[in-house]
Amino acid sequence: GDSVTQMEGPVTLSEEAFLTINCTYTATGYPSLFWYVQYPGEGLQLLLKATKADDKGSNKGFEATYRKETTSFHLEKGSVQVSDSAVYFCALSDPVDFGNEKLTFGTGTRLTIIP
Amino acid sequence: GAGVSQTPSNKVTEKGKYVELRCDPISGHTALYWYRQSLGQGPEFLIYFQGTGAADDSGLPNDRFFAVRPEGSVSTLKIQRTERGDSAMYLCASSPQAGGAANYGYTFGSGTRLTVV
Numbered sequence: 001g002d003s004v005t006q007m008e009g010p011v012t013l014s015e016e017a018f019l020t021i022n023c024t025y026t027a028t029g030y031p032s033l034f035w036y037v038q039y040p041g042e043g044l045q046l047l048l049k050a051t052k053a054d055d056k057g058s059n060k061g062f063e064a065t066y067r068k069e070t071t072s073f074h075l076e077k078g079s080v081q082v083s084d085s086a087v088y089f090c091a092l093s094d095p096v097d098f099g100n101e102k103l104t105f106g107t108g109t110r111l112t113i114i115p
Numbered sequence: 116g117a118g119v120s121q122t123p124s125n126k127v128t129e130k131g132k133y134v135e136l137r138c139d140p141i142s143g144h145t146a147l148y149w150y151r152q153s154l155g156q157g158p159e160f161l162i163y164f165q166g167t168g169a170a171d172d173s174g175l176p177n178d179r180f181f182a183v184r185p186e187g188s189v190s191t192l193k194i195q196r197t198e199r200g201d202s203a204m205y206l207c208a209s210s211p212q213a214g215g216a217a218n219y220g221y222t223f224g225s226g227t228r229l230t231v232v
Contacts, residue, residue, distance in 0.1 A: 034217075043119070043223040043224050043225040043226065046220040046221070049220065089158075101217060102171070102174075102217060
């Protein structure tokens with residue numbers, strides 16, 4: 001079945017540091033890939049997505065590129081801020097197994113940015 | 116409403132009791148989803164409604180879990196004879212799309228944290 005493997009946390013960085021959170025996947029079909037973010041006390045929010053190979057999703061300074069050859073979708077940001085502290089989830093939807101209706105999530109990576 | 120509303124935000128119940136968790140989706144959203152998130156894990160799919168009908172309930176763990184959406188808007192997740200292993204955050208999401216909803220992005224609620232003691 002489909003699965004998402006995410007970099008283990010927690011991750012603690014200083015403000016303005018470079019961030020990478022690794023994500024790899026296995027899927028039956030040709031999936032769409034997502035990063036969701038959960039800020040303290042809030043619901044999950046879509047951060048960015050990519051629906052085909054070599055697409056780059058970007059939002060709020062975060063980027064991730066859909067790499068089919070390495071089955072990866074790593075999240076990056078050049079200079080993190082304290083406000084980026086949250087839990088980040090990599091996820092996929094698979095047109096073959098689930099008709100792109102359901103999301104399969106990774107376990108989440110807790111990011112803490114210290115001033 | 117402006118967002119997906121879930122009530123209660125916290126629920127503590129005794130083992131063996133019955134609980135109901137409510138989800139009020141964004142007005143006009145036809146697709147509604149329930150996910151369960153255990154501590155330290157990502158959300159796991161439970162059930163998906165398109166309108167009033169459950170289009171896919173393959174994620175429900177056993178027959179103690181049931182969900183309804185009688186008028187195609189508000190949904191209730193019902194858990195009978197609760198067990199300590201049912202303790203988790205229960206998330207609801209909605210989408211305006213009739214198909215391929217995940218590609219358009221769900222809107223999630225803040226969840227109901229269920230604790231079975």
